[in-house]
Amino acid sequence: MDGLPDRSGLAQDKCGVAGIAAERDVAPALYQAMRAIQHRGQESAGIATFDDGLQTIKGMGLVENIFQAKELEQLTGRVGLGHTRYSTAGTSRLENAHPVCVSSAEGSIALGHNGEIVNADGIREDLQESGWAFITDNDSEVIVRLFANELSDAKSPVRAMRRVMRQIVGAYSLVLVVGERILAVRDPRGIKPLALGKLPAAYGGQNGSESEVGGYAVASETVAIEALGGEPIRDVKPGEIVEITPGGYEGHMTNAQSADLAHCQFEYVYFSRADSRIDDREVYDVRVGIGEQLANESPVDADIVVPVPDSGRSHALGFARQLDLPMAEGLMKNRYVHRTFIMPSQEERASGVNIKLNPVQSVVEGNRVVLVDDSIVRGTTMGQLTDMLREAGAEEVHVRIGCPPIQAPCYLGIDMKTREELIAADKSVEEIRDTIGADSLAYVSIPGLKRAIGKPEGSLCTGCLTGRYPVDIPGEEHRKQETLF
Ligand code: SF4
Structure with a gap:
């Protein structure tokens, strides 16, 4: 591959994302999953976990340089997401690193995004007019603030995400931590990949059986699931919201936009x-x-x-x-x-x-x-x-x-x-x-x-x-x- 062109000004996200829900602390597993998809972004990385509240650590550079044993020990919780990011020189700043976290009436929310929203500017202007303040020029912040806004009214995370998907246009594979659950979301055209898998009993089985499922994971690529000894189950379907907890997952199809598929060649x-x-x-x-x-x-x-x-x-x-x-x-x-x-x-x-x-x-x-x-x-x-x-x-x-x-x-x-x-x-x-x-x-x-x-x-x-x-x-x-x- 010949070098991709330089860009400046706008914050863009072309990244790797992973989410895990298991019966024990997930930060060490997220670390391994992120290393497996490090090729998707080497500029910054971050992990957010939920344990009676959201905890986040982000940094510039490679996953292995940002996270040592001390950082992973601080990130307690059975659900979490990790993200690796690359961008251009103009946006090589820590505030643009993911996960992007905001507070909402229902608690703190963390988002990792791979893709790009083409109508983010218009939505940002609407939200600003109704009193929301933005920290970055990042389209991912638009998604998470829109979600927080919808969540205060819809109460249900899946319902709120359906409303978000009716408004945003573009490429998005999303992983959100919302309380003790993960939402994994893929845009209706399936432009960016997102795979769902199960983890072996070592990640938290209850009865010691080897066939037991220890948790569930989503990731930009199946290799991240396999790096954990897990097994890919299927792709998150275009237009689907998958709700994941340590005990299982449930898929919810949307009809946000009737769209033709457009997987990125x-x-x-x-x-x-x-x-x-x-x-x-x-x-x-x-x-x-x-x-x-x-x-x-x-x-x-x-x-x-x-x-x-x-x-x-x-x-x-x-x-x-x-x-x-x-x-x-x-x-x-x-x-x-x-x-x-x-x-x-x-x-x-x-x-x-x-x-x-x-x-x-x-x-x-x-x-x-x-x-x-x-x-x-x-x-x-x-x-x-x-x-x-x-x-x-x-x-x-x-x-x-x-x-x-x-x-x-x-x-x-x-x-x-x-x-x-x-x-x-x-x-x-x-x-x-x-x-x-x-x-x-x-x-x-x-x-x-x-x-x-x-x-x-x-x-x-x-x-x-x-x-x-x-x-x-x-x-x-x-x-x-x-x-x-
Ligand atoms: S196929 Fe080309 S234009 Fe379409 S998402 Fe992939 S890189 Fe972008």
Whole structure:
């Protein structure tokens, strides 16, 4: 994955979220779950638990640096949520870290959010007019204050959330702690993932039986449930509110909006871990299938296939297998450097590429190389990698990409907001090939990508590939026009 563009000004949330209800203190388990989804955000993290009141600890940095044994001991309670977040330099502040907590007539509420609400500004203005004060410019604070407002009237958390879902538009996978229960909520289009699972007896079984369920968990990805020795049960359904307590869970469907499904294609292509399952598809399987599809669409006469580690590995495997070419580790990764695109500033990302990857000369020297990655956003990283391979002696460097050209911003939870920073927004494939210095360049087609993901026609969001989004984006037509002049 080439570095995602920098953004400033607005607070945005593209994150990992987890919630646990069990028969004993859940903070240590939340810590483990958050580490399993640390790749979804490395800028800040937080945990909130409920034990006769809400307790919250948040900090900047990695989960393991924020939470030591002392912090986890302070966070008592049988229900809780954890959140990992990334954002841009302009919003790299502790007050924007999650969970977002507010007081309500029914007690304190904590929220963790993955996604983005496109009509948050209008709702914020309405709430401000009726006397609510906001601490951040964060769309997640709008959700939790709206929920608190509705809860004072509706009394029931599920009823209050139904009312909230009638008003908010966009991408949201939410976990809330409301007293001794968790609410797990997924937007009606199912844009961002959210999985539900059960935990083993070790998390608080009563009768010592190994088959006993020790509690329940929700998380952005199934890997977080599996990291606890748990078992995924199912995805939270698009438009569903799941109420979870240590003793069980109950799903409540809503008809907040009659919406077509729009699962984020980018979760399959890049964002989720390959060993996660989203809406019944294993991400690894999808990525290998994309590589095979890419090989069928754009074969190349070459000696070896080299993945960009780790993001291009599964795609490269499918590509190599389909063309019966050897796959080799022609680029080595320093595992102690974080993913470049979630580093907040462009400067950090640029220096990150140089220390993150290094060519293996004996693999590439004298060979015609196919370099495979999942996506290109800016193109800067890919240009550096083709240079690296040539300097290491590659005779030819052909680039194959497992995501169609990203031509339009994402307003639904992935940090790609401006066309100016997307290389494919105003360049043809041939111009991009020239810019990155490749001998040839090909992307998987949109129909090919859809086929590999294997979802029914019309159930994927491809907004960043086509400029057509599953919800109306305020101001988008205007922004599109601006780029024409
Ligand atoms: S616009 Fe692209 S990145 Fe954003 S939700 Fe849709 S598919 Fe995902």
